[in-house]
Amino acid sequence: MxxxxxxxxxxxxxxxxxxxxxxxxxxxxxxxxxxxxxxxxxxxxxxxxxxxxxxxxxxxxxxxxxxxxxxxxxxxxxxxxxxxxxxxxxxxxxxxxxxxxxxxxxxxxxxxxxxxxxxxxxxxxxxxxxxxxxxxxxxxxxxxxxxxxxxxxxxxxxxxxxxxxxxxxxxxxxxxxxxxxFGHQGRAMCTDGDLVDCETDGTSAKSIMGGGGPEAGFSAPELIRAGWLSGTEAVKVTASGTYTLRSLHGEGTGTRALDIPMGEDRLVVEYRHAAGTVDGRIEGVHAYRVPKGAYGSSSLIDLTEENETAGNSAPADADAVTTLTDKASKVSVAVLSSGNGKATVEVALNGESLTGKTSDEASGETTKPAANPKHTGSDTDAGDGLPAxxxxxxxxxxxxxxxxxxxxxxxxxxxxxxxxxxxxxxxxxxxxxxxxxxxxxxxx
Ligand SMILES: [Zn+2]
Incomplete structure (x- = not known):
């Protein structure tokens, strides 16, 4: 090595x-x-x-x-x-x-x-x-x-x-x-593919808050915490569906992150791709656990056996997810396509099955805007350890x-x-x- x-x-x-x-x-x-x-x-x-x-x-x-x-x-x-x-x-x-x-x-x-x-x-x-x-x-x-x-x-x-x-x-x-x-962003190793048993191991390498340096910028949970993504850019998922993501950073329009309920926690999914001065060494769909709505205290979900990061010459997509399931909250995510600046991600809630089909194939829609996608209030962000x-x-x-x-x-x-x-x-x-x-x- x-x-x-x-x-x-x-x-x-x-x-x-x-x-x-x-x-x-x-x-x-x-x-x-x-x-x-x-x-x-x-x-x-x-x-x-x-x-x-x-x-x-x-x-x-x-x-x-x-x-x-x-x-x-x-x-x-x-x-x-x-x-x-x-x-x-x-x-x-x-x-x-x-x-x-x-x-x-x-x-x-x-x-x-x-x-x-x-x-x-x-x-x-x-x-x-x-x-x-x-x-x-x-x-x-x-x-x-x-x-x-x-x-x-x-x-x-x-x-x-x-x-x-x-x-x-x-x-x-x-x-x-x-x-x-923003606190320090850690890494949860969930090597059996389920999110119930995960071991904290190191830092995410997907944020300047997780050992990634300025070239990693900030991750989606942090941008949500700061209020830098609009409701249409960070879509609150309320029903199973298929979503098209553009890269998290860079100019332009489109959905940049999915904010998914996962029991008491949230599951945030982003697509990273070189944009501006950041993400030259990060590629693919990444997922984070946000404990009890504390977007400043998220951890990268790593489903691989090895804790690899860009820092040790791992490929840019070493930590990208293709599919994950949280049995406890009955949430599943599958990446249908990823690359060249965009990704298609299917989310299944309430134990529903993944279809493996894009919405184009299923219903002619490409995205399902959330009914109430606004991010407001920071009272649930007290998990950062700070009382109001x-x-x-x-x-x-x-x-x-x-x-x-x-x-x-x-x-x-x-x-x-x-x-x-x-x-x-x-x-x-x-x-x-x-x-x-x-x-x-x-x-x-
Ligand atoms: Zn620090």
């Missing part, structure tokens, strides 16, 4: 309570662009400064707002197809470096956040007025943070623990995905913010121990990070 010489990529997840966080409104699909003012701020510590501050200062506006494909603004514009935009705050593309009166050691990201906001206020920059989202970038050398980035889920805060001179879309795009309410209103943890007495949930390495190639990083449940805003690119190392 050929072993990749790529740098080892691992997901590291840290979870901790954050007091006083603010939950942003979730964007919903309509014609208007939801603009969000984000302020990147370079900060330094009393005992640690950037080694090359001029280079960090020069790279930061390009990382967040550049017109090239590698900026966060370009990435979110493409993924939302213009429904969501990160824009500079108060005319500033970046602020700093700002010196904080605290030492770097201990990775006290709450204190970093608080002191940064105080420093900004002293400059006349107030959160909620001058900026809505805050991304703090600081030198990593002495912090001891076990992550390259951290983001509130959902929320307005990201932290970048910077080793080099540029943050990069891989980390920034992933953390801003957390801000949208986060109690202040200070009210719980002098107990310090829990920093449980030890970091876990999750090899993006799927070769690791493969425990899905669960977002810690709790009565406070949960923070989850991060994508860490560890040092390059060839392995024998």
């Amino acid at each position: 050929k072993n990749s010489a790529l740098g080892r990529i691992a997901l590291v997840c840290g979870a901790a309570a954050l007091a006083g966080g603010v939950v942003p409104a979730t964007a919903h699909a309509d014609d208007a662009t939801v603009e969000r003012k984000i302020l990147p701020v370079l900060v330094e510590f009393s005992d640690s400064a950037f080694q090359h501050p001029d280079e960090v200062k020069a790279s930061t506006p390009a990382t967040y707002f550049g017109t090239g494909k590698d900026s966060a603004a370009s990435f979110f514009k493409e993924m939302s197809r213009g429904k969501f935009a990160y824009v500079p705050a108060a005319g500033e593309q970046a602020v700093g470096p700002v010196k904080l009166s605290m030492s770097a050691a201990g990775c006290d990201y709450n204190k970093i956040n608080t002191l940064t906001q105080e420093a900004l206020a002293a400059q006349g920059l107030v959160r909620g007025e001058d900026y809505e989202s805050l991304s703090v970038i600081f030198p990593a050398q002495k912090t001891g943070c076990a992550w390259a980035g951290l983001g509130s889920v959902p929320g307005p805060y990201t932290w970048i623990n910077l080793y080099g001179t540029a943050s990069g879309l891989g980390v920034v795009g992933h953390e801003l995905g957390h801000n949208q309410g 209103s986060a109690p202040d943890t200070k009210s719980a007495g002098s107990t310090p913010a829990p920093t449980s949930d030890a970091s876990q390495d999750l090899a993006a190639t799927g070769a690791g121990p493969g425990t899905l990083p669960l977002i810690g449940a709790g009565a406070a805003l949960v923070v989850v990070g991060a994508l860490v690119v560890l040092s390059r190392r060839k392995r024998a």
Whole structure:
């Protein structure tokens, strides 16, 4: 087996309570662009400064707002197809470096956040007025943070623990995905073809939230969570039928995802095909389990024996499904055709049999629009671990913010121990990070 010489990529997840966080409104699909003012701020510590501050200062506006494909603004514009935009705050593309009166050691990201906001206020920059989202970038050398980035889920805060001179879309795009309410996307191995007994194993490789990097973009459950697919683009399936899917990403019209009831959960089906800057290495129909309507916490359903991903030279359609059945909820899906930018998928509900025929053959229709296809409300999205209103943890007495949930390495190639990083449940805003690119190392 050929072993990749790529740098080892691992997901590291840290979870901790954050007091006083603010939950942003979730964007919903309509014609208007939801603009969000984000302020990147370079900060330094009393005992640690950037080694090359001029280079960090020069790279930061390009990382967040550049017109090239590698900026966060370009990435979110493409993924939302213009429904969501990160824009500079108060005319500033970046602020700093700002010196904080605290030492770097201990990775006290709450204190970093608080002191940064105080420093900004002293400059006349107030959160909620001058900026809505805050991304703090600081030198990593002495912090001891076990992550390259951290983001509130959902929320307005990201932290970048910077080793080099540029943050990069891989980390920034992933953390801003957390801000949208997306957790880490895992992989459920359901090797007997039924969805009742599945083992969590690694990450999906179908999303920047699942070790796929920016070139994977976001998956259909995440686009639904964000409100970036309209009701006709993400069709809520209410009856057995055959549906034609276009590619999940890219300009144009058509159905991009099927949202199927599966007991208390949802089954989301998408067709992936190269489009724009993403999915050059993802092809075929893919399926996800959405637990109890928490679209930000979906897992890829992998029916194969091997956990293969694009990261270890697997073919682009290694994880594509051809047929699957959930005996418990009596749902079956069969892919009738797939390729060249579109797929035909048959769905059978209520234990009904798959016909294996396209709707053209069966009834002359190609799609069956759902009676009520609108995606509204996010009250069922609490599975992301976030209550609608986060109690202040200070009210719980002098107990310090829990920093449980030890970091876990999750090899993006799927070769690791493969425990899905669960977002810690709790009565406070949960923070989850991060994508860490560890040092390059060839392995024998
Ligand atoms: Zn993360």
